[in-house]
Amino acid sequence: TPIAPSDKAAQTARLDIIDMIPDLQLQLIGAQAMIRDMTWSPLNLVTLQTINRFKIAQHVPLNSPISYAELSTLTSVPEPSLTRLLRHAMTNRIFSEPTRGFVAHSEASRLLAADQKLDSWVFFLVEYFWPATARAVDAMQKWPDSQNPTEVGVTLMKGEPTTWFKEIAQADRGIASFRDAMSVVSEGEGWQDSYLVENYPWGDVGKGVVVDIGGANGHTSIAIAEANPELTFVVQDLHTEGNSVPDHVKQRISFMNHDMLNPQPIKDADVYFWRAVLHNHPDAVVLKSLQSLVPALKPGARIIIQDFGLTHPGEGRLADESYERMMDIMMMSLMNGKERELEQWKALFEQADPRFKWGGGSKPDGSRLWIYSVTWEP
Numbered sequence: 001t002p003i004a005p006s007d008k009a010a011q012t013a014r015l016d017i018i019d020m021i022p023d024l025q026l027q028l029i030g031a032q033a034m035i036r037d038m039t040w041s042p043l044n045l046v047t048l049q050t051i052n053r054f055k056i057a058q059h060v061p062l063n064s065p066i067s068y069a070e071l072s073t074l075t076s077v078p079e080p081s082l083t084r085l086l087r088h089a090m091t092n093r094i095f096s097e098p099t100r101g102f103v104a105h106s107e108a109s110r111l112l113a114a115d116q117k118l119d120s121w122v123f124f125l126v127e128y129f130w131p132a133t134a135r136a137v138d139a140m141q142k143w144p145d146s147q148n149p150t151e152v153g154v155t156l157m158k159g160e161p162t163t164w165f166k167e168i169a170q171a172d173r174g175i176a177s178f179r180d181a182m183s184v185v186s187e188g189e190g191w192q193d194s195y196l197v198e199n200y201p202w203g204d205v206g207k208g209v210v211v212d213i214g215g216a217n218g219h220t221s222i223a224i225a226e227a228n229p230e231l232t233f234v235v236q237d238l239h240t241e242g243n244s245v246p247d248h249v250k251q252r253i254s255f256m257n258h259d260m261l262n263p264q265p266i267k268d269a270d271v272y273f274w275r276a277v278l279h280n281h282p283d284a285v286v287l288k289s290l291q292s293l294v295p296a297l298k299p300g301a302r303i304i305i306q307d308f309g310l311t312h313p314g315e316g317r318l319a320d321e322s323y324e325r326m327m328d329i330m331m332m333s334l335m336n337g338k339e340r341e342l343e344q345w346k347a348l349f350e351q352a353d354p355r356f357k358w359g360g361g362s363k364p365d366g367s368r369l370w371i372y373s374v375t376w377e378p
């Protein structure tokens with residue numbers, strides 16, 4: 001954003017204005033037009049899909065305009081369609097037309113040309129997410145309140161049982177590209193590892209072992225390790241091959257392939273944590289993964305979850321609640337996962353095993369993710 005994070009007053013004003021936008025829009029255009037515009041929103045994806053699939057942004061010179069005719073030759077999109085699609089994109093401030101018949105970059109199209117991660121993000125969203133979510137309501141009707149990650153729109157899109165991650169792994173660009181793409185979200189405002197580093201009393205753990213379940217490439221463990229020299233880490237995920245960590249923490253971080261639905265192999269660790277993992281899964285899977293920990297736990301072991309939450313309706317900023325609820329519908333649509341209110345997280349632990357002692361949860365200021373803590377008290 002154009003405002004420095006340290007300028008608190010300006011940041012608050014900025015967030016206040018963002019929260020006013022939906023009501024301002026409603027007042028200015030009226031309810032009927034607001035709903036009409038929502039139903040037309042897939043048309044934005046038609047233009048984005050064209051831009052992405054034909055690499056149009058990459059074919060527009062960075063510093064000079066190009067004619068529609070020449071761009072059509074370079075991208076193989078027929079000139080009449082290209083012209084219509086790009087002129088629509090321009091109303092969303094993607095590209096500009098400084099002289100009639102010529103296309104130039106805007107700030108947004110320049111980003112589409114230069115940012116490989118954003119390019120991958122658009123690819124997965126328009127080619128997979130969009131058609132899968134278009135079948136989400138059909139899936140909900142076919143399999144009401146399902147706890148099965150295959151009973152989703154992705155399966156209806158494919159015509160055979162499958163999961164979101166299976167489809168992504170088989171995509172032309174592959175899983176590595178999807179991980180790249182995810183950084184468009186995970187490098188965004190409020191996602192930084194520093195929120196977990198700074199908002200949990202790691203110092204109280206002393207010298208100990210921390211297990212990072214579903215830890216992907218270990219970025220969170222690396223951040224915690226850098227701030228806590230007495231801790232050692234085991235990063236577990238379904239596939240951990242090929243990950244590397246910086247030399248200065250190498251001695252204290254190891255990787256291990258582990259499915260969290262199998263019994264936890266690292267016994268008597270001091271801390272077990274999941275970061276942004278469990279919201280991907282339905283309650284039945286979360287319960288099983290919590291129960292899979294039990295045989296490994298020593299008295300006093302700490303369990304931490306850093307994940308999304310759901311603020312009670314109307315209690316937080318509108319934009320924040322909107323983000324949380326959008327995530328919730330995304331989890332439901334793609335994998336029958338869900339976002340959960342504080343009380344729902346607590347209830348899951350109680351249901352998993354009454355020896356889990358709930359320690360509460362909160363969302364640090366500025367963070368998108370909540371931190372929930374539990375101890376094992378047999």
Ligand SMILES: C[S@@+](CC[C@H](N)C(=O)[O-])C[C@H]1O[C@@H](n2cnc3c(N)ncnc32)[C@H](O)[C@@H]1O
Pocket residue numbers: 186213214215216220236237238239258259260261274275276277280
């Ligand atoms: C959204 S990513 C979060 C990764 C990382 N914790 C972070 O915060 O960036 C979810 C991770 O959970 C892992 N995962 C999914 N199912 C799993 C399972 N059954 N056992 C272990 N890891 C799993 C995925 O492979 C993926 O790396």
